[in-house]
Amino acid sequence: xxxxxxxxxxxxxxxxxxxxxxxxxxxxxxxxxxxxxxxxxxxxxxxxxxxxxxxxxxxxxxxxxxxxxxxxxxxxxxxxxxxxxxxxxxxxxxxxxxxxxxxxxxxxxxxxxxxxxxxxxxxxxxxxxxxxxxxxxxxxxxxxxxxxxxxxxxxxxxxxxxxxxxxxxxxxxxxxxxxxxxxxxxxxxxxxxxxxxxxxxxxxxxxxxxxxxxxxxxxxxxxxxxxxxxxxxxxxxxxxxxxxxxxxxxxxxxxxxxxxxxxxxxxxxxxxxxxxxxxxxxxxxxxxxxxxxxxxxxxxxxxxxxxxxxxxxxxxxxxxxxxxxxxxxxxxxxxxxxxxxxxxxxxxxxxxxxxxxxxxxxxxxxxxxxxxxxxxxxxxxxxxxxxxxxxxxxxxxxxxxxxx
Amino acid sequence: xxxxxxxxxxxxxxxxxxxxxxxxxxxxxxxxxxxxxxxxxxxxxxxxxxxxxxxxxxxxxxxxxxxxxxxxxxxxxxxxxxxxxxxxxxxxxxxxxxxxxxxxxxxxxxxxxxxxxxxxxxxxxxxxxxxxxxxxxxxxxxxxxxxxxxxxxxxxxxxxxxxxxxxxxxxxxxxxxxxxxxxxxxxxxxxxxxxxxxxxxxxxxxxxxxxxxxxxxxxxxxxxxxxxxxxxxxxxxxxxxxxxxxxxxxxxxxxxxxxxxxxxxxxxxxxxxxxxxxxxxxxxxxxxxxxxxxxxxxxxxxxxxxxxxxxxxxxxxxxxxxxxxxxxxxxxxxxxxxxxxxxxxxxxxxxxxxxxxxxxxxxxxxxxxxxxxxxxxxxxxx
Numbered sequence: 001x002x003x004x005x006x007x008x009x010x011x012x013x014x015x016x017x018x019x020x021x022x023x024x025x026x027x028x029x030x031x032x033x034x035x036x037x038x039x040x041x042x043x044x045x046x047x048x049x050x051x052x053x054x055x056x057x058x059x060x061x062x063x064x065x066x067x068x069x070x071x072x073x074x075x076x077x078x079x080x081x082x083x084x085x086x087x088x089x090x091x092x093x094x095x096x097x098x099x100x101x102x103x104x105x106x107x108x109x110x111x112x113x114x115x116x117x118x119x120x121x122x123x124x125x126x127x128x129x130x131x132x133x134x135x136x137x138x139x140x141x142x143x144x145x146x147x148x149x150x151x152x153x154x155x156x157x158x159x160x161x162x163x164x165x166x167x168x169x170x171x172x173x174x175x176x177x178x179x180x181x182x183x184x185x186x187x188x189x190x191x192x193x194x195x196x197x198x199x200x201x202x203x204x205x206x207x208x209x210x211x212x213x214x215x216x217x218x219x220x221x222x223x224x225x226x227x228x229x230x231x232x233x234x235x236x237x238x239x240x241x242x243x244x245x246x247x248x249x250x251x252x253x254x255x256x257x258x259x260x261x262x263x264x265x266x267x268x269x270x271x272x273x274x275x276x277x278x279x280x281x282x283x284x285x286x287x288x289x290x291x292x293x294x295x296x297x298x299x300x301x302x303x304x305x306x307x308x309x310x311x312x313x314x315x316x317x318x319x320x321x322x323x324x325x326x327x328x329x330x331x332x333x334x335x336x337x338x339x340x341x342x343x344x345x346x347x348x349x350x351x352x353x354x355x356x357x358x359x360x361x362x363x364x365x366x367x368x369x370x371x372x373x374x375x376x377x378x379x380x381x382x383x384x385x386x387x388x389x390x391x392x393x394x395x396x397x398x399x400x401x402x403x404x
Numbered sequence: 405x406x407x408x409x410x411x412x413x414x415x416x417x418x419x420x421x422x423x424x425x426x427x428x429x430x431x432x433x434x435x436x437x438x439x440x441x442x443x444x445x446x447x448x449x450x451x452x453x454x455x456x457x458x459x460x461x462x463x464x465x466x467x468x469x470x471x472x473x474x475x476x477x478x479x480x481x482x483x484x485x486x487x488x489x490x491x492x493x494x495x496x497x498x499x500x501x502x503x504x505x506x507x508x509x510x511x512x513x514x515x516x517x518x519x520x521x522x523x524x525x526x527x528x529x530x531x532x533x534x535x536x537x538x539x540x541x542x543x544x545x546x547x548x549x550x551x552x553x554x555x556x557x558x559x560x561x562x563x564x565x566x567x568x569x570x571x572x573x574x575x576x577x578x579x580x581x582x583x584x585x586x587x588x589x590x591x592x593x594x595x596x597x598x599x600x601x602x603x604x605x606x607x608x609x610x611x612x613x614x615x616x617x618x619x620x621x622x623x624x625x626x627x628x629x630x631x632x633x634x635x636x637x638x639x640x641x642x643x644x645x646x647x648x649x650x651x652x653x654x655x656x657x658x659x660x661x662x663x664x665x666x667x668x669x670x671x672x673x674x675x676x677x678x679x680x681x682x683x684x685x686x687x688x689x690x691x692x693x694x695x696x697x698x699x700x701x702x703x704x705x706x707x708x709x710x711x712x713x714x715x716x717x718x719x720x721x722x723x724x725x726x727x728x729x730x731x732x733x734x735x736x737x738x739x740x741x742x743x744x745x746x747x748x749x750x751x752x753x754x755x756x757x758x759x760x761x762x763x764x765x766x767x768x769x770x771x772x773x774x775x776x777x778x779x780x781x782x783x784x785x786x
Contacts (some may be wrong), residue, residue: 020437022558024616040551071641074438074681120465271663282665285405300468312661313641315405329633334640 008114011085011260016043022069022079027336028062031355033113037063041086042079049086056090057274061130062352063087064340065215066306075147081299082258084400088219088261089305095217098118102342106208109147116147116305135152139350143385144378145181146325152183156190156202162191166199171236173229173273175250176208177377185246188399193244196280196288201233203243209253214261214341226264231256233269243269244276246395248375249341251275252307261372275308275375278393281316284323297326300397303360305376317375317394324401328368335360339382361387373397406518406668407637408434409775410657413675413683414696415440420485421628421673423462424772426634428432430779433637433667434602435644435659441677441748441760442627445620446612447494447587448477448487449761455489459765460475467595470624476585478498480518480612484524489762493597493610493619503582503607503678505532509573510586513547514540516555517586526584536576538569543741555613556621560589563710566596569704582607587618622658644695647672649735654743657695674698675724675747676766678722683756691723696743697734698725724751730774731767744771 020039023029028154029037036045041060048055060083069079085205098297103109112119122128122143133140152174156163163169170193178186205230210222233254236243245251255272258264284290304314314334322329337355343349364387365371372391380391392400409425411418414436415667425432449455449701455472463470471490477487477494484500495502506526510519523533542565545552566589573583590596601608628638642661647654656666674696676683683694684700691700691709702709702723709720723734725745731741746761747765 019443020554020615021443023554024440024443024621025553029552029557030560033545033552036549072439073439076437076643076682143440153412278665310641312639312659315637315639 006237008147011046011081012076013046013078013082014382016077016079017075018044019074021072025068025072027066027068027356028064028352029183031352032062034059035244036060038083040061042082043077044083046086047287049090049225053090053181056086057303058091058093058122060076060087062090062349064336064343064356065211066305066336067310068179068336071309075139075358076189076340078260079227083262084214084257087217087234088214090204092203093217097262098138098346099216099342100218101136102138102345103218103221104208104213105176105212105390109151109176112147113149113151113180116149120146133347137347138345139347141350142345143381145177145381146220148183150183152179153202154181156186156200158179159190160201163194163199163201166194166197168198169201169241170198171201171203171241172276173203173206173209173233173243173245173250173254175206175245175247177247182257182377185393185396188388188393188396189246191399191402192280192395193276193289195290195337196283198283203240204235204372206232210251211249214253214257214344215340223262223264226258226266227260228267230258230264230269233266236360237272238304242279243273243360244279246375246393247377248275248305248311248313249378252311256310257313266386275311275313275316277317277320277375278313280398281320282392284320290323290398291400293403294325295326296324296401298327298397298401299330299368299369300373301369302394303332303337303364303372303379305374305379306336306340309334314375317373321394321397324398327401329371332360332363332367332372337379337386339378339380341378344378344382347355353382357382357386362365364389371397405433405662405665406483407431408669409671409673409746410435410667410669411673411675411731412657413440413673413674413681413747413749414628414638414640414676415677415681415747415764416442416445416627417675417762417768418673419631419771420462420765420768421675421746422636422638423466423627423634424494424769425775426631427462428772430776433639433643433669435639435657437639437643437666437676440624440755441681442620442624443616443762445617445623446477447491447619449489449765450487450676453488454726457490462769463765466473466626468626469495469598471589474498478609478611480501480522480614482518482522482528488611491619491623492594493590495609500529502609503531503580506534506582506584506743507573507578507580507606508533508535509535509556509576510535511539511543513543513550514553514558514586514591514655516553517588520586522611525591525679528649531582532720534580538572540565540568540572540605542568554616555588555618556591559618562589563592563596566600567603573604577604577606578714581605582609582620584609584610586609587757588613589618590728591622592661599695608658616707632686637716644676649740651694652738655697655739660784671742673771673775674743674745675764676749678721678724678748678751681748684725686720691720693719693725693749696733696735696740699737700725722751725768727747731771738751744774746771
């Protein structure tokens with residue numbers, strides 16, 4: 001009987017048994033009555049859309065793409081993939097200028113970097129925020145991430161020889177944030193990897209993973225980036241390299257969104273790209289050691305980013321930080337911080353974004369840690385802006401705790 | 405990654421086993437393919453035996469409020485079922501006639517609570533019923549998307565405004581001696597149902613709604629929290645795909661999220677549930693257990709798997725994996741020495757256990773004891 005095999009769709013949508021579990025875990029549904037919720041927007045809506053595209057609902061744009069519905073689904077339905085693919089297939093409106101700007105993270109990085117000091121001052125000014133709010137509908141209450149004057153790529157290129165001298169090598173998919181906004185995270189990764197006897201290389205010209213394009217209606221551009229990155233990763237795989245990232249969203253996009261949402265075949269490179277914390281954990285498990293400062297004392301609260309939750313790899317980051325002597329460690333309840341990349345920057349989403357994050361912010365305040373640890377750059381912006389607590393990537397915490 | 409015990413399946417059985425093992429000092433992980441059957445929980449453990457002090461302690465330490473009595477409880481459609489060990493939200497009556505005049509309260513626009521069926525059922529028992537609908541301004545936001553008017557959504561609003569609901573019900577009360585409300589209270593705070601009872605000058609009975617079950621979601625959160633506070637690792641949204649077995653011992657398992665990173669343990673517990681949770685799979689030709697390929701007993705003729713009448717007891721619901729007397733899973737006729745099965749995947753429901761939740765708790769504790777007893781013995785022999 002091949003019937004069941006023949007009728008299985010890519011996103012497993014026939015497996016939905018209407019149990020409603022996903023609706024209990026959708027962060028948007030809790031704050032925005034305009035959003036139809038994951039069950040209605042996903043498998044229920046899909047059944048109708050397949051009959052007639054008329055049933056496509058533009059309110060699907062309120063989906064954060066946090067994937068918490070998929071983590072909760074007991075039947076293996078790719079609920080959020082159904083929602084995002086429906087947006088790609090049926091939403092024929094052109095993305096607004098604002099959405100194009102927000103989504104073009106590497107293009108913006110390239111343009112702004114040469115004038116970073118001026119841009120950083122300008123985006124911090126009330127007048128700029130007012131103008132951006134009025135003209136582009138980028139909410140004036142948002143803080144913009146600062147741009148770095150020097151790129152991470154440039155920094156690592158200057159050290160290519162020194163890095164090549166290490167007996168073992170990895171390639172690093174640094175992503176736009178490390179390259180243009182916060183090269184220090186990349187430098188921290190290099191420090192930790194070098195301490196393990198591993199040299200770090202750049203890939204042969206990576207591009208933005210494209211997640212912001214996927215969620216902003218620019219799937220054609222995202223597909224171009226995906227094809228480019230799969231080819232670049234293939235080169236690394238051919239050279240026998242493993243590839244690491246420090247951003248849970250970049251690695252999630254490359255592994256899961258390329259095939260699941262964009263339909264880009266990544267099978268040959270899928271298993272070669274990891275979070276750096278997973279690779280480090282595996283090295284230590286096999287006997288490698290890291291030497292930590294004797295006087296490092298920090299109270300750390302770990303926030304599992306949504307895409308890390310979906311990957312199921314938070315356990316590696318957690319265990320690494322627990323290994324540092326002198327760390328008092330708490331895992332925060334797994335909940336969306338509300339920013340979801342570019343989502344929270346949009347004026348129409350600001351209130352919902354802050355309401356979604358409110359329980360997390362309250363818990364951070366009650367734990368009152370020295371540092372909030374988190375593997376995602378946009379969660380970092382959101383938590384720092386909304387709570388005032390300092391947020392660090394687990395890799396930066398490891399680097400800070402390493403003995404000199 | 406290596407653990408003392410890995411539990412596959414994060415529902416009631418898996419969490420109870422995990423909590424018992426963590427309490428005994430083990431390092432454990434639970435792998436859960438999505439959320440579990442507690443989301444359809446009636447709030448009653450349906451164990452008809454008196455719970456042991458150990459069961460009560462284990463559950464109450466998680467902050468779950470229980471009560472035990474012999475009698476019947478009210479079902480969502482206005483019928484009654486024997487019941488014993490329940491969450492505090494669920495009432496147990498000595499018999500089905502629990503009041504004379506009953507006020508059934510529902511919310512405007514909420515279709516997952518069957519007030520007229522309830523009324524019909526209670527009237528059959530000789531109770532006089534009237535139904536009233538509350539229309540609160542705080543619920544207007546929910547009414548904007550009627551398809552999303554579900555128990556958990558309402559419960560989130562009720563967490564904020566339950567005191568106002570109590571006031572509204574006091575206004576509605578005339579000479580009613582009983583008020584029946586939907587189970588949409590105390591999603592975060594388990595003390596709320598009790599406080600509502602105190603606030604209303606009549607007997608208050610909470611009746612079940614369509615899923616998700618609010619007391620069930622709360623119980624899931626409490627048990628998971630307790631397990632994690634005890635140091636357990638709960639891997640939510642991952643799935644055990646296959647096991648590495650040598651000489652009758654499970655060495656490690658492969659999961660979807662951790663792929664090449666195998667999870668190793670001394671002992672394994674299989675608590676993946678029945679067909680709904682995909683602990684058992686089936687096609688028109690066979691029924692199988694997908695992770696370890698354990699033996700499943702069922703008639704060869706497919707016509708014997710089910711009864712053509714939908715409402716009958718369906719034989720397939722009783723199918724489960726084969727185990728030996730100590731609950732070791734059996735594959736190809738041989739027990740796997742460090743694999744134990746607990747919960748609904750056992751299939752059989754003993755009458756003295758009532759049904760699934762009672763079986764889950766008692767089999768999970770039996771499995772935890774077998775693991776602890778075995779590791780003590782191997783330590784002694786070292």
